[in-house]
Amino acid sequence: MTKPSTTPPPSAETRNPGLPGTTVSKSPFRWPLAVYATWLAVAAVETVIGIAAGWPSQFMGRGDPAKVASQWISMGTAISPPLFLYVAAGAGAALAFAARRRAWRAVGGVLAIAVGLISVVATLGERQAAATPAVPSGVHWSALIGTVLSLALMAAGVAIVRAPAIKAQEES
Numbered sequence: 001m002t003k004p005s006t007t008p009p010p011s012a013e014t015r016n017p018g019l020p021g022t023t024v025s026k027s028p029f030r031w032p033l034a035v036y037a038t039w040l041a042v043a044a045v046e047t048v049i050g051i052a053a054g055w056p057s058q059f060m061g062r063g064d065p066a067k068v069a070s071q072w073i074s075m076g077t078a079i080s081p082p083l084f085l086y087v088a089a090g091a092g093a094a095l096a097f098a099a100r101r102r103a104w105r106a107v108g109g110v111l112a113i114a115v116g117l118i119s120v121v122a123t124l125g126e127r128q129a130a131a132t133p134a135v136p137s138g139v140h141w142s143a144l145i146g147t148v149l150s151l152a153l154m155a156a157g158v159a160i161v162r163a164p165a166i167k168a169q170e171e172s
Helices: 032-051 067-075 082-100 104-128 138-141 144-171
Strands: 014-015 023-025
Touching: 032 067, 032 082, 032 104, 032 144, 067 082, 082 104, 082 144, 104 138, 104 144
Parallel strands: none
Antiparallel strands: 014 023
């Protein structure tokens, strides 16, 4: 005969034995938050590299290598997004992870989906652009890093949008 299990039933939170009085959340939002943070961090690093190397955007018009430091705001660089996508991603993250109302969290998820979709189109467009003296073809291949991260950002947005509906079903 086996002994009955003394393990407590699973819940949304568990006590952290290392720090008495604290709990560890088993929130489904951990991986979307990690994706948001990774997308923003990698995009920031890519922007610094793109500006330092003078790699202007090649998608939807050629950027000027001499003006890449100012043009990245509206066009991005050959490997990074423009400023408005940073702002949208930051606003989406704030709404998705700080808002108390489900509707606002869903808006944050929709922003993640939109930023991801725009970024996928832009990075694939950069990949298709012809190499120039200012932007060698290897740089275009590195834009695929942004494509992969943008697809992950879209998946995170879908998870955030779907989470309120799943939670609402559990409550009823």
